[in-house]
Amino acid sequence: MRVLILGGTGEARELAKELVARGEHVVSSLAGRVARPKLPDGEVRVGGFGGPEGLARWLTENDVEAVIDATHPFAERIGANAATAARETNTPLLRLARPGWTEEPGDDWHWADDLEHAASLLPKLGARVFLTSGRQGLAAFAGLDLWFLIRCVDPPEAPLPRRHEVLLDRGPYTVERERALMRRHGIEVLVTKDSGGAMTAAKLTAARELGLPVVVVRRLEGRRRPETGSVTTVQDALTWLSGTRKGSPA
Numbered sequence: 001m002r003v004l005i006l007g008g009t010g011e012a013r014e015l016a017k018e019l020v021a022r023g024e025h026v027v028s029s030l031a032g033r034v035a036r037p038k039l040p041d042g043e044v045r046v047g048g049f050g051g052p053e054g055l056a057r058w059l060t061e062n063d064v065e066a067v068i069d070a071t072h073p074f075a076e077r078i079g080a081n082a083a084t085a086a087r088e089t090n091t092p093l094l095r096l097a098r099p100g101w102t103e104e105p106g107d108d109w110h111w112a113d114d115l116e117h118a119a120s121l122l123p124k125l126g127a128r129v130f131l132t133s134g135r136q137g138l139a140a141f142a143g144l145d146l147w148f149l150i151r152c153v154d155p156p157e158a159p160l161p162r163r164h165e166v167l168l169d170r171g172p173y174t175v176e177r178e179r180a181l182m183r184r185h186g187i188e189v190l191v192t193k194d195s196g197g198a199m200t201a202a203k204l205t206a207a208r209e210l211g212l213p214v215v216v217v218r219r220l221e222g223r224r225r226p227e228t229g230s231v232t233t234v235q236d237a238l239t240w241l242s243g244t245r246k247g248s249p250a
Helices: 010-021 051-061 076-089 115-124 175-184 202-210 234-242
Strands: 002-006 025-030 043-046 066-069 093-096 109-112 128-131 147-152 163-168 189-193 214-217 229-231
Touching (some): 002 010, 010 025, 010 093, 010 234, 051 076, 115 189, 175 202
Parallel strands (some): 002 025, 002 066, 066 093, 109 214
């Protein structure tokens, strides 16, 4: 079975590893936004397809029998393109997305609809911000007269907040390390997207222990792929694939 995995997440790599071990022909597609990505098992392609039309053409030319969208929960454009291309080519499509985080006793979470909304909440929550929402969309915070510790994998591009420090780092992180980092920089508020998963969840525990407010940007999963089936585990994706062939109901 020839499977296209739209990847870039730990779940995508785990799925590719399982399928390759079973002898399936797997192609993992990475967006190419990270300079040194962790590569999955099997065949890998890097870069866009040229919109939904280009993806539909690629699916047909490469005789793909199923597509699994295992991209980051906030990678919205590729999800919409995949849904259109799969519908046009009658290719079964599944969304594999880890669950979001759950607020626990002692947390002080403030939900935001997007980064602009998150930025508007900050002046009342703290003057020293730990910004962990990635290197894209930082312009939303550029006009704030606050201090930011910006953590991302690759160097961010301007515009950035006037007062900031950039920390280039990649998870997984530990609670002890996150707590020490926040204390060292005098952090007063944490900003994150609701990415889910264990790799970067330690910051939430550290913030809870330190009594810090957390601004959490909510997902838009329900609005961007209403017609796409969805699972939350690699095992569920494997089960779905075992009964799926091109031209059969997804």
